Amino acid sequence: MAGLAHDGGLYMPEAWPQMAAADITSLSGSPYPQLAASVMAPFVADALSSAELSALTQQAYARFNHPVHAPLVQIADNIFVLELFHGPTLAFKDFAMQALALFMDRELQASGKRAVIIGATSGDTGAAAIEAFKGRAAIDVFIVYPHGRVSDVQRRQMTTVADENVHTLAVKGTFDDCQAIVKALFNDADFRERWRLSAVNSINWARIMAQIPYYFSAAIALGAPHRPVSFAVPTGNFGDVFAGYAAKQMGLPIERLLIATNGNDILVRTLETGRYEPKGVAATSSPSMDIQISSNFERLLFEAGDRDAARVRAQMNALKQEGAFSLSERELAAIKSTFTARRADEETVARTIRETHATTGYLSDPHTAVAIAGAQGELAAGANGPIVVLATAHPAKFPAAVERAAGVAPAAPERLRGMMNAREHFTVISNDAAAVASIIAARAGAKASSPLFSAGLAP
Numbered sequence: 003m004a005g006l007a008h009d010g011g012l013y014m015p016e017a018w019p020q021m022a023a024a025d026i027t028s029l030s031g032s033p034y035p036q037l038a039a040s041v042m043a044p045f046v047a048d049a050l051s052s053a054e055l056s057a058l059t060q061q062a063y064a065r066f067n068h069p070v071h072a073p074l075v076q077i078a079d080n081i082f083v084l085e086l087f088h089g090p091t092l093a094f095k096d097f098a099m100q101a102l103a104l105f106m107d108r109e110l111q112a113s114g115k116r117a118v119i120i121g122a123t124s125g126d127t128g129a130a131a132i133e134a135f136k137g138r139a140a141i142d143v144f145i146v147y148p149h150g151r152v153s154d155v156q157r158r159q160m161t162t163v164a165d166e167n168v169h170t171l172a173v174k175g176t177f178d179d180c181q182a183i184v185k186a187l188f189n190d191a192d193f194r195e196r197w198r199l200s201a202v203n204s205i206n207w208a209r210i211m212a213q214i215p216y217y218f219s220a221a222i223a224l225g226a227p228h229r230p231v232s233f234a235v236p237t238g239n240f241g242d243v244f245a246g247y248a249a250k251q252m253g254l255p256i257e258r259l260l261i262a263t264n265g266n267d268i269l270v271r272t273l274e275t276g277r278y279e280p281k282g283v284a285a286t287s288s289p290s291m292d293i294q295i296s297s298n299f300e301r302l303l304f305e306a307g308d309r310d311a312a313r314v315r316a317q318m319n320a321l322k323q324e325g326a327f328s329l330s331e332r333e334l335a336a337i338k339s340t341f342t343a344r345r346a347d348e349e350t351v352a353r354t355i356r357e358t359h360a361t362t363g364y365l366s367d368p369h370t371a372v373a374i375a376g377a378q379g380e381l382a383a384g385a386n387g388p389i390v391v392l393a394t395a396h397p398a399k400f401p402a403a404v405e406r407a408a409g410v411a412p413a414a415p416e417r418l419r420g421m422m423n424a425r426e427h428f429t430v431i432s433n434d435a436a437a438v439a440s441i442i443a444a445r446a447g448a449k450a451s452s453p454l455f456s457a458g459l460a461p
């Protein structure tokens with residue numbers, strides 16, 4: 003339930019559960035929800051019975067509209083695309099968010115408590131959270147986004163959801179203002195306790211955990227445990243690629259993990275120089291990777307420094323106080339033994355979309371194209387194949403950029419078409435944390451005091 007530990011650090015498993023070759027082989031042929039339950043089971047231990055866990059993953063992935071959930075498509079001799087966009091909001095975040103919502107709801111129902119989820123979004127995360135948490139009995143979800151500054155598709159994905167526990171707030175300000183509001187509410191300890199505020203951003207361990215299974219399903223489809231594979235991952239906050247690292251630590255034969263970034267390349271620079279130093283963010287055609295700080299990289303630091311928490315704390319303090327920190331030669335070598343990082347600038351992304359479409363007929367979204375370019379770079383530099391590219395979003399989520407690059411518009415899936423005419427629900431509010439706080443108090447409070455929800459409530 004707690005995204006962030008009380009000392010400001012991130013949760014990590016005490017040890018990596020191990021899957022032997024025979025365990026991996028035994029997953030072969032399992033339907034995705036069953037495979038996901040098997041891979042997550044050791045992290046859940048006895049908090050859930052295996053029957054309960056299976057029922058939860060069954061429910062979490064029931065709304066995906068592809069029979070194999072995460073299909074693999076070959077686009078070149080040694081390049082396979084793993085399509086992770088067949089969930090309700092057409093982006094890979096559905097894999098983790100759908101499961102997280104059910105885990106949280108079950109925990110709250112069991113303890114008779116309610117919680118308030120609050121998140122700031124520039125697009126994808128808000129939609130994934132709303133789709134996952136809508137209709138959950140014990141949870142209200144408040145999403146704040148910058149009024150007039152998200153795309154039509156992104157806004158409609160959030161505002162056309164009519165469930166009573168979903169509250170979409172359009173703030174008259176920028177995305178940074180939205181983040182500042184959420185931060186201010188979390189920093190108010192009384193408010194945070196009173197409403198049991200919870201965050202669902204990508205540093206929540208349960209989200210990372212729920213992203214591990216598709217590395218297994220893809221590698222098994224390509225011959226694991228007998229054949230090693232590499233993965234190229236469009237990277238922003240480092241959650242998705244860290245899930246790949248977790249799969250490797252669990253025993254999945256992964257050869258290399260490619261951190262694929264757009265021009266916001268803090269991780270490429272870090273692997274080149276050994277110095278982690280945020281610079282400004284530039285807007286790109288792959289907005290979900292436009293980050294300045296890559297929060298989950300802290301988890302890899304912990305691993306690379308032999309799990310020395312004091313060392314990570316010192317590095318994080320240096321980041322706060324001096325705006326940067328350095329990695330030791332040993333830490334850098336440990337990271338480079340598994341990870342490579344490559345950046346793709348805007349021209350490369352557009353060319354990759356165009357050429358991939360022209361040569362194979364495959365239309366990729368800009369985030370995915372960043373990783374396709376990275377995989378091509380790796381193979382050209384002599385890497386062993388096969389490389390699996392994680393396709394993190396459906397091209398129809400970013401129609402303008404795709405059409406500009408490829409000259410054809412991606413066909414909108416049924417899900418998007420219905421949405422474009424549905425009624426929207428949102429409240430425009432001033433750029434002010436107090437305004438958001440009073441809406442939370444009024445709306446979550448109204449439900450909290452109704453007799454239906456009276457068990458074990460916050461005051």
Ligand SMILES: *Cc1c(COP(=O)(O)O)cnc(C)c1O
Pocket residue numbers: 093094095126127204236237238239240241242243290291369394395
């Ligand atoms: C969130 C997101 C990413 C980045 O994933 P991280 O886990 O933050 O590295 C990449 N592509 C898309 C489409 C996303 O929504």
